[in-house]
Amino acid sequence: MLKIKNLRVAINNIEILKGINLEVKRGEIHAIMGPNGSGKSTLANVIAGREEYDILGGTVTFKGTDLLQMAPEERAHEGLFLAFQYPVEIPGVSMANFLKQAVNEIRKSRGENPLDARSFLNKMREKLQLVEMDEKLISRSVNEGFSGGEKKRNEIFQMAMLDPQLSILDETDSGLDIDALKVVANGVNKLRTKDNAFILVTHYQRLLNYIVPDMVHVLYNGKIVQSGDKDLALHLEEYGYDWVKKEKEEPATI
């Protein structure tokens, strides 16, 4: 579904991603781990289409089409979802209003009619249960005054509402207490099907106790330096990122 070949990305003339190769198939869950500053969030943002990055080289295809040529909203229409590390507040815009527009824009792109008010409300109620959030959320302004945990759960709620094919969770687990973490993990597990895929970007192994990945990749200094199954995450937990650093330290090139 997603194919990344030799992707090189810079911001402010500093190369952050130095040749990423990654393939994610339908039904798979991939975890991307790595120390701070290794380029994890950059990768997530570039896939989602954030503009401030310069693509130096490489290709990214999603369901066979060149993702890098598409506007962020077109990527969303194609079924790409990013759960933000820092969800943005939009004062005065209710969750209901925001999601109605999002859901219907995506439906429109698929040639479907907008959801009527009742079906939409029912869908909201159903998905709210999945993340154990109160119905009052519907009338609150997007992320405004939400606690850290609420914001992260709200991302999973939106993911459930938009029914994406590929979801990237950018450090959704960081800053969550164990109960909230379980809620998030439970949400992902319930939404998982043989047709969709997930990329979990995370700093810690903790989340992977609840969501079992098919593949674990270690990102370090802009490159994937190691890939393996879920045991790789456990190994990292035990030995820390210093182990990767020692093994893979390259002479400085900049």
Add this chain to the structure above:
Amino acid sequence: MPTDEKKSEEQRMLEKMTRREYKYGFTTDIETESAPKGLNEDIIRFISTRKNEPEFMLQRRLKAFRRWEKMTEPRWAFITFPPIDYQDAIYYAAPKQKVGPESLDEVDPKLLETFDKLGIPLGEQKRLAGVAVDAVMDSISVATTFKKELEELGIIFCSMSEAIQNHQELIKKYLGSVVPPGDNYFAALNSAVFSDGSFAYIPKGVRCPMELSTYFRINAANTGQFERTLIIADEGAYVSYLEGCTAPMRDENQLHAAVVELIAHKDAEIKYSTVQNWYPGDEKGKGGIYNFVTKRGLCEGANSKISWTQVETGSAITWKYPSVILQGDNSEGEFHSVAFTNNFQQADTGTKMIHVGKNTRSRIVSKGISAGRSNNSYRGLVKVYETADNARNFSQCDSLLIGDKCGAHTFPYLEIKNKTAKVEHEATTSKIGEDQIFYLNQRGIDTENAVALVVNGYCKEVFKKLPMEFAVEAQKLLEISLEGSVG
């Protein structure tokens, strides 16, 4: 290079914006009776005679005119415009038809069609449910709906011309009592040449069951519009009043200098809402209406309340400060404003809250949005007299910038002469956040809709204050005005 790509995207957006046409820019091809160009005592006599006015009105007009001649045009606002040649305009233009038609059947179908096109249906079968409308084109009132239904409750709702004929006692007592002719340059001009407008009187203890509304339309070229509105809520009365306006697209600037006076007696409440959409000029700043307006309300009696709500999206220049004089004890004044400027539009708008009575309260919420190369200023005065024990004011002035060529300014003035007064002022300026836009993009919403969503959220506090149908209209209007304003 990615930065170039971004620029061309901005260019595309800008092009799209400049292609956007002002939806209401058509003209109605109708025979018009006009006064000759220019302004002198003869012209004023002409206007007064055409309107068959009593002598006292003519004398008032002449007095105001002589006053105006001695005054100089104010230039203190944060706006620039070339000198206005007051002799080069027409001060009276009226669509030729029977004056004061008895029923809609007598109104020229072309006029009804014009208002229909503007979405203001006057025809019996198409009336907006629960809204009585007075439609004013150029210098005269075309039609007023629901008159009979309102009369049964003792409510007078008619054109100013009719009020001058039929309700002279009220006119003598109230007209010019809140905005006297010598108040300012444009008020003096208006007092001399005003041609029509709306008049409403709500008797004691009556709650007006429907929204009263006036729709102003400038049609004729080279014509100024000088309407005069007077609303009186007697003791314990309540009324909600709406005002809308549009004009054709013309290359020259047209002057609109209106005066609105509100009087709320003891325990009375007046809500006044405006959606102002005069022609703003083209993308190069050519043409558009100069909207120089004086609006003031007097909370005359105890426990009275006046609130102004305005959504300003049109006009080349907007210069208005709807104010409240809080004379009655425990009286309350409110001002809620959204002012949007784009291209070369200029707005210098705000309010004055004058606290005279004890325990008077006022609240100011101003939301400015600037795009293009426009300039948007909030200017507001909070004045607390020695007599105003325990006066309270809260002001919140927010500015939102779209793009980096526009300006937002805040000029708050405070004059506090009573130590028990509590006055709070909050101001913020923000740029529309790229983070917000990207977040919405990522959820499938394109940039234009994303900006509209963020801006609507930003204005929500003010939109909430508008009557339902108006809120929807205001929101749509803002969305249209925003189209392509994003780079």
